[in-house]
Amino acid sequence: MRETTLSAHEAAEAEGQPRLNRRQAAKIRTRQKVLDAARALFAERGYDAATIRDIAKGAGMSTGAVFANFQDKAELFECVFAEEMGGLLQDIQTAAGHEGRVAERLAEGLTAGYHRSLEHLPLMQAMIARSWFQPEAADERSRTFVKPIIEAIIAVLQAGIREGELRQDLDQLVMGRMIWDVFVANFRYAAYDHWGIEELTPHIRKQLDLILSSQLARQ
CATH class of the missing domain: 1.10.10.60 (Homeodomain-like)
Structure with missing residues (x-):
């Protein structure tokens, strides 16, 4: 809601x-x-x-x-995209805003994002599809809407570094972008394989464990 x-x-x-x-x-x-x-x-x-x-x-x-x-439908859609990314950011931050292992915090945050977006999957599909077919200026604006979400992911990674869970030399930007890309890519399973939250939740947890396993400070 x-x-x-x-x-x-x-x-x-x-x-x-x-x-x-x-x-x-x-x-x-x-x-x-x-x-x-x-x-x-x-x-x-x-x-x-x-x-x-x-x-x-x-x-x-x-x-x-x-x-x-609004100038046209493209501008309308861009404004809707901005609103949706703002809501997604809030949901992810709220769900991941507790103490604990990095993978657990991120999994809970991204699962909250799936809960939000699966309610209107065609909207998310349209956002993903249009990200590949839009003018360069529009793409740059879209990235500014996504940037705070990636920064929220990076903030969780930074907490893990401070607490000694993750390696000090972890490339935070690359890792943050990678986790966001994986989150978005999983919508394909929702759209074409009819995955719901029951399938997406364990899947993103396994992905995060694999992504972070090589960056653990103690191995």
Whole structure:
């Protein structure tokens, strides 16, 4: 279930910004309404089958109102992607935010990510597919949305280094990216082999054990 979003006024105040006037607040609400409708449709149909017309219908407004807030479907999808990566980051950090072995913490964090994303697998499939077929500028923006998740993974690795579980010379960036890539690659099993959380959980745990086994400080 998605978290309740703050009102436009509350969001502005939380960030230390001045209160918005009615017109500004209405524009933000309209934009979020379009985003919510787009997210639901992308999650149901994927990217290609979702149309601006259907997104506008889902938001209860005209296509003109959609285009007044977003340039095209690609920009809409990018905004949905950014929101999804933000939610995924929160889930992973919360589940991995305890003391314990690195592999266990990462497994719990990534499993929480699977719990979130399996609820709308077509959306994740669309995100993965479009990551291969988008302009370079769009790819760079997408990487900025993923970067905090990789940094969260690296933070767990750093804790393992400090506690003497992992080697001091571990290449943190390479390892963090590798773990993220493995996490994403497993969605193929969910999409084509119909794996659920029961299959993905032990699979990612075995993968993490194998990935980290050569980096243990005591062998």
